[in-house]
Amino acid sequence: MTANCQGWLPASRCVRHGSAGLNNDMGSVLSNVRSAVVGAWSAVRDRAKGAPALPSDARGGNKLRDYLERLNRSVAGDADSEAPADLRSNLDLSVLNARVRIGREPDGESWRSFIIIEICGTIQAPEDDVEVDLEVTPGDVTDKGASGLPVLNRPKQGPIDGSSHFSYCTSMGRLYQRTTVLEDWTAVARISPDWFVLPRQGSRRLQYHIAIQSRQSRDCLASVRCTGTFENVEPGYLDIEDNTQRVKTLAVGLAFSVGAAHSELREAEIEVIHGWVRTNFGSANASTKARTELQRALQKTAAFFRKGGRLNVEDICREIVSIAPLGGRLEMLDLCLRVVGAKGQVTTAELTLLKDLAVCL
Helix, strand or coil, rough: CCHHHHHHCCCCCCCCCCCCCCCHHHHHHHHHHHHHHHHHHHCCCCCEEEEEEEECEECHHHHHHHHHHHHHHHHHHCEEEEEEEEEEECCCCCCCCEEEEEEEEEECEEEEEEEEEEEEEEEECCCCCCEEEEEEEEECCCCCCCCCEEEEECCCCCCCCCCEECCCCEEEECCCCEEEEEEEEEEEECCCHHHHCCCCEEEEEEEEEEEECCCCCCCCCEEEEEEEEEEECCHHHHHHHHHHHEEEEEEEHHHHHHHHCCCEEEEEEEHHHHHHHHHHHHHCCCHHHHHHHHHHHHHHHHCCCCCCCCCCCCHHHHHHHHHCCCHHHHHHHHHHHHHHHCCCCCCHHHHHHHHHHHCCC
């Protein structure tokens, strides 16, 4: 991942899914359900470690450069990395420049990747002897025409918070002179992918806003933006949202299948399913039109089963297992049990299907 930008701030870390298992008619029906839900209620949520301190004996700008050279060796280390070609001849050293690259280090039998931020050029302080911090804020600009998507903090536990945007911050020490010029590329930060969550899996294009600011006044002394690619090997938070919506849609299909297992789909069973859909897909801000569209999609689904329509339950369960956690699968079984119980008795066919679902899920 390479980038070259002009301009310059430090900090503390302030699935694919398919349609297997549905025949053409039911696939269309469930697609209508999902489209109505997505159109009405699904929306994309709008949504560093520290460096060693500078020694106290000051020798002017050379002292900072000596320190940053040591930091550079500490950050980059001897790890294998994808280092871009030196672009110094094309740079304007009167301003701050930045670039990013991918570093790698052994991790057992595999390799661990991390993002290295490098800078060169000029940092202009308002006066001598100013303590400064570095702040790096990445954003995902992979999709053309989009304003960019946030990179989120990875939670230590619990769900991802769409409002918790990732930013890496660290101390850079002290600028002993008003003007400091870094004539060579100097690594100032190493960011682990374990600290953040990207929107999507796969090759992503990230834009980094890098800023140097006064620790005392918080004024920005220099800033720059640079971009680079990053290969994300795990599902992003939007992938997770998509999978969640897909699983809920498939759950509706399973619930209707259980309700129709005795060859007759009753109103009490349909009402249980409708109530579950309203709870899991509904929104207090949904328009009347959106609610009507969802209701029509559910009516079409019910009509499909009333006419003897059937789903390939085994294939649906296989897809659900591939994208849903165990807790989500247990919730589906609970829905199916409530559907069966809606009419006050359980037939042999329903009991057999419930057992098959428990095994498959």
